[in-house]
Amino acid sequence: MVVSPVHFIAVPLLAAFLIPLLAKVSKELVRIVPGLVIGYLSVVSVILMTQVVNTGQPIIEVIGGWSPPFGINLVFSAFTGFLVSLMTFMAFLIWIYSYRFKKIDDAPAQKYFILFMMLVTGSTGIVLTGDIFNLFVFMEITAIAAYSLTAFYRDRDGAEAAFKYLLIGSFASALMLLAIVLLYSQVGTLNMAEIAQRIHTVPQGMKITIFTLFVVGLGIEAEMFPLNGWAPDAYSQSPGPVGVAFAALVVKAGVYSLVRVVFTMFDIHGAYEFLIIMGAITMVIAEISALKQTNLKRMLAYSSIGQMGFVLIAFGIGTNAAVFGALFLMFNHAVIKGLLFMSGSYLVYNTPSKEIKDMAGIGKKLPMVSFFFALGALAIVGLPPFSGFWSKLYILMAAADASFYYLMGTILIVSIIEIVYYFRVMGRLYFGKPQNDVVLQKPTLGGIFAMGVLATVIIVIGIHPDFVTGFIQSAADTLLDKAGYINNVLQLTNL
């Protein structure tokens, strides 16, 4: 069964527009249909990815019949396929999680699911598209959905966070647009494969300027320091599931675009070291800030930024093993941070102050949620036998092989900081003295299910990482195979 990758964009977008109509039919449909759609997509993406990995041939779909470089093409390679599968899988779990999420009552549920579907569309689109301008468009879709979701509660803090996000995000858009315009003026095409082919014709100064614009524009989405000011607020003020979506979809898409730009489109060598340095700075500052947070969600947000820094470092090392580790880490981060945000949201909802110190003894009130949080904490700091360990192992191994000893030291010291703040929360959760026995909000069945699935994934992958390493390996190979990408895409032109 071969399904066109267009489905990944068309179906959710359609669903998003249909939701207001469905609401007229049945209120329940509003909730069910997005799930069906995303479930469909995730099944399809897994099937497609298996197929792509097995055949070794990416699926390239040209939209509207216009062949590249003129038309827009979608590339479903092992790399993009992996990310899309990850995103749809996470999106599905987020749907389950938010299916009966208390805070989203019937009226806002419509809006929520519309925006959520747009978010899914945008982020999968970013990953799948082979056209740089199209990527920009999808990024805008994602961003708009994300702004709205940030301010979803329509309270003061949410609005402020959304405004910050909007402010910085508009910078990103402007810079990217500028970069694309400049690039187009230089190479005369918007197809990424073709750009990659022709990039050497661009004068060095112009190339670097364009690259700089791209880096800054995409760095905002990828939470690179110091462009990530929006992130902590957005994460902490948005509804629980949206935080997960940010970690699992939006940021992943941002990192993807940055990686695509660095690895495929441009051939600037200094970029790798730049990534390492920026990644390291991002990680250190973010983890330090996380250590000093008293608000759980902000802490998770900073931790998320730190992980992204780690991903950037891994991509910056640039060897096959490192890229493998980076992709593995992206996978782990999506899963584990998803679990942490999901369980963390419930912890926060049961603590009116959102402060960590007030969460003492919640472990007895909400045993399942706390257990999932503890599991996530153990996993994200990279303790064996959980999945986080393996990605850390691979990245550090790659760093050691590349003789980046100081980098290893930095990463490990930062990991210690990470351990400190996660374990602090964990200890307080289980062994603090409970302040009151009131459970404000019990987790929904769907929530428990979603978290359970993630926890299972963490443990299973931790004990037997071979379930995913095959896919990740071929994804890494595909990413590094620049010529193959260009050939595959441009072959289509000749056909």
Add this chain to the structure above:
Amino acid sequence: MDEFWMKIIGFVATVLLAFVVGAVYGGLVRKIIARTQNRIGPPWYQNFIDILKLYSKSSAINHGFMQHIAPAMAITASVTVLMFVPVLTGDGWFPWFENLNFKGDLIFLVYMMVFGSLGMALGIGQTGNPNAAIGVSRGLSMMVGYEIPFVMALVALMVQTETTSITGLMEYQDQHGWLMFSSPFAFIAAVMAMLGMFHYGPFDVAFAPSELASGPPSEFGGKYLALMMTSGSIFAFAKLVLFVDIFMNGASNLIILVIKTLVLYMIPVLYGAVSPRYRTEQAIRYFWGWPTFFGALAIIFAIYY
């Protein structure tokens, strides 16, 4: 079989000798202290009378198992130490003394010396007398003080002679003369440590008569006290013989043994007779001052010997 019985006889004779000499020395000490205080003092055999009387007294109470067996532990330690110290060497008057001696190991001896104190301390602890416990606390604290220079001296000797057994040391002295002269710093350190070891003189704060009732053995009377005094007599003698053996090449007959041990014994006794009492921490600081310095000197001396 004969040899075995000879050993047993030798063993009993050694213990008896040790007891007699130790008790006589105890009497002499009382006499000497009395003379320094311008008194006549008890007769030299007074300790025998005391011990005999204590054995004839009833000991109607005990506070429990540990108190009951503590004197047994003390006497075990004393006799074991004695067994590991060659009392007489060569074919002197009592040639069988030599037969029983294992090749005594110095580290072993140092630890065995503590065995009795620890056993006593446990028994004392069980009586629950606070004065006794204070005494134990002081005594053990001070032990840490004097053991350090003592062991430094021993280490210096062992390094210098390349043996850790007493018989080895004595063989070395047969060839190279007394260690007292060839390793003078070790001797000084050991003698200064010995001051504390005998609990005379300024270092009697553990027993501190009339300050702590009678100190650690406050609750021990009758047979318990008698056994403790017996053990103390044997132990004092064993310690003296140990010092004589390692510094003065032992003794080949009884007279020389008595002379050597008595001369050595007079150092703590005379020093003690004219000294007021140190507090515990002062005593410890004293031991960790000059004696330790001499011990260190001895070790350095031994390294470059």
Add this chain to the structure above:
Amino acid sequence: MTDISLEKEQKIADELERTFPNLTARVRRARRVMASLEKELIPSVLVHAKDNLGFHHLSHMSVVDWIEDEHFEMVYTLWNHEKRVQLTIKTMISRDNATMANIDTIWRQANTYQREMREMFGIEFPGFVGEKDFLLEDWDEMPPMRRDFDTMEYANKTYFSRPGREDAQDVRDTISKRNGEEVPDFAKKYSREK
């Protein structure tokens, strides 16, 4: 000691009399002031003396049994270190219902005195917390220092007495007679043989 002007003493006496209307104070001699008043005012006088007049030291507390007047006389002796003046404050309390204000909150050392008084004279100090059994243990008779307590009778009743001691003769007279010694006049005053 040429300075016999009793100026400072007088000042203290005046000061006291001015402050406490019912108080009579007089200067006994150099450095001795004596005051007496009713018992209710004692604590306030003591506090006043301590805080305002500089009598920081309670040298002594005592009680006298005036059995003929059916009174106990409480005596407080204070000392001023700066001025070197001793202030004696006296008050009478009833013998039947002997209660007195507790002052060990003013001077800690009063605790001991009050324990002794409670035990020996049976004076109660309401609000006073001191351990029982200070000098006597398990005493259930009349407080022994009261003058109506017959110690001889008590001793005969309680203790065994060795034969030959019944007459309770003072042997000193016998001895001095036997020696032909002259008993000095002042000694005769103390002799039991009248």
Add this chain to the structure above:
Amino acid sequence: MPNDKNSQKIVDMITGFARSNSLFMLAYGTGCGDIEIPPAMTSRYDWERFGYRKMATPRQADVLLISGYLATKTLKRVIRSYEQMQEPKYVIGFGSCTINGGMYWDSYNTINMLDHYIPVDVYINGCMPRPEAVMSGLFELQEMIKRGDANGAQKYRENLEWYRANQKKIIKNWKMPDYNW
């Protein structure tokens, strides 16, 4: 056994010698008489010549030296100390206060006759007895021990009820542990 008696005699002689020549005293300084002990101990009279020695605890002492008047409160402690001593044990009453109350004969809280409360082996007369008197009393005790006459402890054990009654007469709140050995 025929020579059982003789051997017992020899044993008695030896133990008598040992006991009499090694008197450990629990100097319980009850009253003013205790001031006479230091001269007896120190270089002037030096009682250590005869094997006398001061011991601080009743467990190790043989002789209880009651050195002066006994208030009822002190008597309680004396009885306790006496009962804690191990047999054979002896009591020396010291000064006229222990004999008949002395100058405190009519006091409301000093006892007059010590031997009604604990068995006294030797009384030393005087107020105060001089060290010579003390020593002579101790010599007397030594002789008694050698003769086997110093059996106060035995007397106490046998007539415990009488002593107890006397003691309880004064010490009303009787909280002492039992003495039955």
Add this chain to the structure above:
Amino acid sequence: MNSLLLVILILLAGAVLSFLANRIMPILSGVMSFLSIGAAAVIFFVQVSAADSMAIPISGFSLHWGINAYSWLFGAMVLGLSVFVALYAIAFMKGKDRLGYFFFNFNLTIMAMMGIVFSTDWVSLFIFWEIMTWSSFLIIIYAGISEGRVGTKYMIFSAIGGYAMFMAILVSNSLLGSFQIADLVSGFGTLSLGNQALIGILFMVAFGVKSAVMPLHVWAPRAYADSPMAFTAIFSGLLSKMGIFGMGILMISVFAQGTIGQTFIFSNILAWLGAVTSVIATFYALIQKDAKRLLAYSSIAQLGYIIVGLAIGTPLSIMAALFLAVVHAIFKGTLFMVVGAVERQAGTTNMEELGALIRKMPWTFMAALFSIIALAGVPPLGGFVGKWMLYESLITSGFGANYFLVIMVFLSSTAAFLYSYRFLFGLFLGQEEPEFDHVKEAPAIMVVPMVVLALLLLVIGAFPGLLFEPIANAMAYMGVDVNWNMTVLSNVWGDEVHMEPLWTSILVMFVIGATFLTFKTRRNTRYVTTKDIHTSGEIPEAHENMTFSVNFYQPFERAIEPVMKRKMDTYYNRIGEGLESLFGFARKIYTGNGQTYAIYVIIFLSILILIGETIFNK
């Protein structure tokens, strides 16, 4: 099925089962744990042989497991002690809540230790190492996190250690191309000196944390004292030995291959660190009020000796170290069990309050007595043998500084008498207090393991040859020549101590003495309460506390005052505070103000555009 895998799987299954069993019946949880550990022990002692080895391929690595004489020694130690402790834990933990949680982590820790022992490659060792770390962390915080930052401190130091090991592993892998321990041993000599030092120091930090060497020890006292005693027996007895296990591999075989052994005064520094650790820890032990804290510091001190032994590196000293490691596991396990029993029965372990428990808990006291005698190293129990070998190895090592090391070790072990006595006195001797009248002997299920282990110490003391054999095998495996006469202690100068006749004669004499005491006037001897003491005739009331137990060693404290003024803890706290304030400053970068963030973006962009040429143009 491979027996190694079977052992691990049984333990893992035990963990899961005991977690589940708690739902059915809390006590089953402990029983499950005990059964699984027992089964694992049986399999280990019966089935496991040197031929067992296996490799588990896992995502590009293969985890190699195997067993050799050296790891067998540690494996036997782990399972041997764990069985007893698990039995003890059933009764000890009865009635506490969250038993499933406890026993899950308990079993998991033991599984991880077995995994460490079985691992022959660094990756699997590291995996199990970290499992051990977090599972033990979870038990430490079991008692509650509110007082102090015990768990956090433990976790920070463990993480430092763990990541140091991680880095060392990865560096050595990148240099040697293999994760095998054997390959590190053989290839270590080929590395450059800098790399040797880097790997060496990193590994030392890793293992030093677990074995609580001087600057890395601050987590230990509270962590040992605050976890449930049933676990502390494992924690101090075995978990710390995993540090020794790793250190042994390094000191005995790895460094022997490298040039670092000759050029660098590495082992000497380590030996001195070990000695200083033991002295300071001993001093701290003897000023403690709480028996648990006392034992915790004592554990640190004892580990110091072991490290000294390993670092000196002569055959005798290594043997001493391994012997002490085994004996320490036994007696410290027993002692922590004793304290646990006391805590369970009397409700406190404060030595200033407790007293005279010997009358109520005689069997516990017996176990404590034997263990303490072994701890103090007094002959004839097992501890003496190890101490003797340590001293003799230092004295015979022929190296000047080692003679002073002897003094340090001796100071520490003499001062150890003080706290040994304090422990016994504080808990078991002294005055009876009416508030502890209700105390009864611990249940048999707790007493039996303690007493059995105590008797084991006796046997080891009498027949040290029993232990010499496996240790000598282990050392032979690690490449140290041991020509050992198995029945007597002897040093290289040929001096000997025969333990068996010694033990016999001591026993005989002791029996004679005790018999004499018992039968002389036995009929008259009465057993009295502790109130019946010389109190100058005063009759103590029941509530009067006459125990001398507050500031027990105050004179000694005064004497060592200058040493005690400086606490490592305060330095760490200061570093921590400094870092915190630095972090506080760093986090101000995120002002929470949209404009600022926008300015960041602009500044960053301008900088990049300005210096982009130089950065990217390589």
